[in-house]
Amino acid sequence: MRRLRALFIRLAGLFRKDPQERELAAEMESHLQMHFEDNLRSGMAPEEARRQALIKLGGVEQTKENYRDRRSLPVLETLLQDLRFAVRMLLKNPGFTVVAALTLAIGIGANTAIFSLVNGVLLRPLPYREPGRLTIVWGKDDLGKPGNVGYATYLDWRAQSKSFEELALYRSWAPVLQTSEPEQLSGMRVTNNFFRTLGVHLQLGRDFRPEEDVPASSQVAILSHNLWQRRFSSDPQIIGRAITLNATTYIVVGVLPVDFQSLISMDPHAGSVDLWGVLGYDASLPWACRTCQHLVAIGRLRPGVTFPQANAEMDTVSSALWKAYPKEYSAAGVILTPLREHLVGPVSTTLYILLGAVSFVLLIACANLANLLLARATHREREMAVRTALGAARVRIVRQLLVENCLLAAIGAAAGLLFAYWTPQLLRVLGAGELPRLREVTVDSRVLLFTLGVALLTGILSGLAPAVRLSKTNLHDSLKEGARGTSIGTGRGVRSLLVVSEIALSLTLLVGAGLLLRSLSQVLGVSAGFDANHVLTMRISVLGQQYNDNQKLRQFFTSALASIRALPGVQSAAVTSQIPLGGNMDRYGFHVEGKIHANPELDENAERFCISPGYLEAMRIRLLRGRDISESDTSTAQQALLIGETTARSMWPGEDPIGKRVKLGGLDRPWWTVVGVVGDVHHSGLDIAPTMQFYAPHAQWPFPDSDITFTIRTAGPPSALASAAQQAIHALDPTQPLSRVTPLDDYVGLSVQGRRFSSILLAAFAAIALLLSALGIYGVTAYSVAQRTREIGIRMALGAQEKEVFELLLRQSVVLVVFGVALGVATSAALTRFLASLLFDVRPTDPATFVSVVFLLVGVAALACWIPARRAMRVDPIVALRYE
Amino acid sequence: MGERADVWQGTLALMVLKTLQALGPLHGYGIARRIEQTSGDLLAVNYGTLYPALLKLEQEGYISSEWGTSDNNRKAKYYKLTRAGRKQLEKEAREWEQTTEILARFLSPGKESA
Numbered sequence: 001m002r003r004l005r006a007l008f009i010r011l012a013g014l015f016r017k018d019p020q021e022r023e024l025a026a027e028m029e030s031h032l033q034m035h036f037e038d039n040l041r042s043g044m045a046p047e048e049a050r051r052q053a054l055i056k057l058g059g060v061e062q063t064k065e066n067y068r069d070r071r072s073l074p075v076l077e078t079l080l081q082d083l084r085f086a087v088r089m090l091l092k093n094p095g096f097t098v099v100a101a102l103t104l105a106i107g108i109g110a111n112t113a114i115f116s117l118v119n120g121v122l123l124r125p126l127p128y129r130e131p132g133r134l135t136i137v138w139g140k141d142d143l144g145k146p147g148n149v150g151y152a153t154y155l156d157w158r159a160q161s162k163s164f165e166e167l168a169l170y171r172s173w174a175p176v177l178q179t180s181e182p183e184q185l186s187g188m189r190v191t192n193n194f195f196r197t198l199g200v201h202l203q204l205g206r207d208f209r210p211e212e213d214v215p216a217s218s219q220v221a222i223l224s225h226n227l228w229q230r231r232f233s234s235d236p237q238i239i240g241r242a243i244t245l246n247a248t249t250y251i252v253v254g255v256l257p258v259d260f261q262s263l264i265s266m267d268p269h270a271g272s273v274d275l276w277g278v279l280g281y282d283a284s285l286p287w288a289c290r291t292c293q294h295l296v297a298i299g300r301l302r303p304g305v306t307f308p309q310a311n312a313e314m315d316t317v318s319s320a321l322w323k324a325y326p327k328e329y330s331a332a333g334v335i336l337t338p339l340r341e342h343l344v345g346p347v348s349t350t351l352y353i354l355l356g357a358v359s360f361v362l363l364i365a366c367a368n369l370a371n372l373l374l375a376r377a378t379h380r381e382r383e384m385a386v387r388t389a390l391g392a393a394r395v396r397i398v399r400q401l402l403v404e405n406c407l408l409a410a411i412g413a414a415a416g417l418l419f420a421y422w423t424p425q426l427l428r429v430l431g432a433g434e435l436p437r438l439r440e441v442t443v444d445s446r447v448l449l450f451t452l453g454v455a456l457l458t459g460i461l462s463g464l465a466p467a468v469r470l471s472k473t474n475l476h477d478s479l480k481e482g483a484r485g486t487s488i489g490t491g492r493g494v495r496s497l498l499v500v501s502e503i504a505l506s507l508t509l510l511v512g513a514g515l516l517l518r519s520l521s522q523v524l525g526v527s528a529g530f531d532a533n534h535v536l537t538m539r540i541s542v543l544g545q546q547y548n549d550n551q552k553l554r555q556f557f558t559s560a561l562a563s564i565r566a567l568p569g570v571q572s573a574a575v576t577s578q579i580p581l582g583g584n585m586d587r588y589g590f591h592v593e594g595k596i597h598a599n600p601e602l603d604e605n606a607e608r609f610c611i612s613p614g615y616l617e618a619m620r621i622r623l624l625r626g627r628d629i630s631e632s633d634t635s636t637a638q639q640a641l642l643i644g645e646t647t648a649r650s651m652w653p654g655e656d657p658i659g660k661r662v663k664l665g666g667l668d669r670p671w672w673t674v675v676g677v678v679g680d681v682h683h684s685g686l687d688i689a690p691t692m693q694f695y696a697p698h699a700q701w702p703f704p705d706s707d708i709t710f711t712i713r714t715a716g717p718p719s720a721l722a723s724a725a726q727q728a729i730h731a732l733d734p735t736q737p738l739s740r741v742t743p744l745d746d747y748v749g750l751s752v753q754g755r756r757f758s759s760i761l762l763a764a765f766a767a768i769a770l771l772l773s774a775l776g777i778y779g780v781t782a783y784s785v786a787q788r789t790r791e792i793g794i795r796m797a798l799g800a801q802e803k804e805v806f807e808l809l810l811r812q813s814v815v816l817v818v819f820g821v822a823l824g825v826a827t828s829a830a831l832t833r834f835l836a837s838l839l840f841d842v843r844p845t846d847p848a849t850f851v852s853v854v855f856l857l858v859g860v861a862a863l864a865c866w867i868p869a870r871r872a873m874r875v876d877p878i879v880a881l882r883y884e
Numbered sequence: 885m886g887e888r889a890d891v892w893q894g895t896l897a898l899m900v901l902k903t904l905q906a907l908g909p910l911h912g913y914g915i916a917r918r919i920e921q922t923s924g925d926l927l928a929v930n931y932g933t934l935y936p937a938l939l940k941l942e943q944e945g946y947i948s949s950e951w952g953t954s955d956n957n958r959k960a961k962y963y964k965l966t967r968a969g970r971k972q973l974e975k976e977a978r979e980w981e982q983t984t985e986i987l988a989r990f991l992s993p994g995k996e997s998a
Contacts, residue, residue, distance in 0.1 A: 006943035023961075024935070027912060030960045031931070034913045037956060056931075063932040070936035070943075 024067055028060055086404040096376060100369050104412025104458060106768055107365030109419035112451045114358045116420050118351050120441030121344055127261050129199025134339035137297040142330040142602055149297050151281045151288035160317045163310035164299040166197040169279060171295050174707060176541050176737050178244040184541060184739035187275035197300050205239040205254035213278045215285060220278060222254040227274040246543045263343050290328040291601060311336045330601040349837055350758045357765045360505045364772045366462040367498040371776055373466040374495050375783050398467045405463030406456060413455035420447060430757055465494050495780055496816055502776045503820025504827055506769035507857050511828040513766035514849040515835055515842055516759040522841040523752055529681035530580060531620035535744035536718035537579055538710040538725060542736055553704050561612060563728040564712055569721055571713040574615035577705040580681040581751045588665040590692060592651050600667055606647055606692035607683055610701045616678060618713045626658045626676030633697045641672040644680045644693035685751050687840040718743040774864040781813045782868035792872055802873055809872060813865040821854055896937050898980060901973040904947060904965040911960035912938060938963060946972050
């Protein structure tokens, strides 16, 4: 306590120095006088009395100094002095200050921004209770890949495994909310223990109950906080209220808290999940079978159980099941994916690469600043010499310079934080909307700490070399040399090293960006297999009593297509169960007559597109063999099937598939006859090779899809037709909600969004790096030119050719650039393999990219040297000689 | 002069407090003289340490100071023990006695109680 009190008084002492100083002087004076008088009284002569008193008092100044140290906090006091001085120095050189602070603001700002991204997406714990124990449990297929699970399997898993505290299931659900304005929502069907598994408590109402999670029970729903606010104006009486979803009445039993995030979803394009209903399965349902693998299992490990332990146990359980039901599994084993990895794993590589890139930018900024400071240090040598001569300790000088730098870095950091504050908005503009957990990207204490750390590190890193150099200044020489500028070449070694590393770092960034951009352009150059231009898409979920009959549903689509086709500007129109790149995964077992495995689960499967006639035309998908489906393929006609090129090649190599027969989705289903072969379309992504696909006529599929997408080829811009098309549908039935009315090329854009985002960011960083290093090269050349003005003057006066002098000036810079480029190429060759997973159709050591980047860099570097050298050449020899 | 020991750091504060307790309010010079006299001129008070020590005690709240007039009508800064100072003095004196007692037992083993 007493210490603390003293500390506060001393802190206060920082600010009221003068009165205390006077008081001390008076006290010393009175002390001296009293001693003097005492001495007189003891009989000394006045002279001697005064002398003795002074001797006894000792060094007054020393006493005062000791006293001052005690009075306030000397460390802080000198720091304040340094700070004040630093502010004065920076204000005195506004040009330098602005350039330096800007360089740092870019470096620190970019780092803070990317770190806040990494922090929000990767570092922050998932917003669930003890998220480290959550895991997705996949079944393993015969290729060793993770797959969904059937309900019967889940029941066995839950009964036989002991590793899980809870094991829940979910599947996607696209309900239509039919209160006032119908709206297509994104929902999930989950087992009753889903929220318990996540460890989420409801804000209002209660969780699902086990007795509700059975077939034909009364339907219950839980709302997201957002949906509750948006559609029910935060009605506190919502619990127990009935709402209509898909023409069925549901009772609202709960509302989730505002901070709950529905990160878990099956459809990446669907946006956040707003509604949860119970799964309501039991083992007797036909779609609860082991092969009905449309569910995802999520589990919470018991405390103390590790992932490998749980995986081993589940493997045993799964092997036993495989032995018991050999025809219902294609392989034994499970795959556990920790929830974290499942959610953010795919983007972590990109983010870490961006973080690496941005730290390169910071290093370059540091090198640049160090360079600037070194140049300035030469001018300040005399100042330092004077201060040293006046008794400043070396430590004190180094500290002074570091304080100046940290001040600069602090300015940079402040600007950087501003930048980070806007990061989420900026990222959305750049199209990072696909990134999971983007909502959590904010400036939190960790980001602040990171920025502070980076700023300090930057200040010290960039200031250390100049500071140490300055503090070593040879007193005698500097003072003597005086105004004539100091010895040429001091610090040149360090500066050259800095420029070489700048060039190397930017070259590496440029190569990385070049590779990503080339990949992007390769991906964009991939033919999707369809023509996405001038196509409007529009999704509809048809429901209601009147459409329970297949015939009526088909009739509705036929009339809807007829009225859309009648609209002016429509060239062709069709419906399909899913559109390419739409994010759906709808696959069916593909059992070819005569090639069916003993275990049908081992048969291939294929993407299913259930289409109306005219789909190939609307999408401009090529028909390679046979015929297209037509209006004559009715429900009573022979079942006709179109297959993709890959399907034809892998199922009937060297044979003509036309006329061959296939069963789809099970051996108990009827035969389909292949009537045509069409070109493959990219469904999972432009950068992912198409897999097997088939197209069945909507009129012949046993249960016509009610959730369907219109594809409308238009003459003009597709969005111009959007409202007319919606009106045409609503004229037929105003109760049916339309969603995702969007041009088809938006889906294509969405599919490359992540790739475009990382390419653009990396390219931006590379551009900044290039600019900074150009500045660095310019600075070094300009500086050496300025120092040699006199020499140039003499040479010119003595008759040297312009060309020779020019070469002389450039020689140094050329050497630096050559070294930098060599080092950069080596670094890039070593580092680009980390990019490999992000590249498409481009090798990490793509020679074309390397060569063009080297040319670009050398060109920019040449310009950066040429400008100052050129300027030096224009100098009149007379002026140059008089210089200094 | 050369034989006189400087006052050890740490004990100076105790001596100052004791002096102020014995003599009441006193100025720096007086405190120094008193310490020297009490020690039988065996100790020399270094003023370079005395004034910072006084300042430290004041900052810690054990003494307070105000300007006053000395016997010969000279302005001087007078230091005075505070209540906290009195307590601190008692505490430190007790500790000091304990320390010296322990040391004494070590140094004169004859008196050691078995």
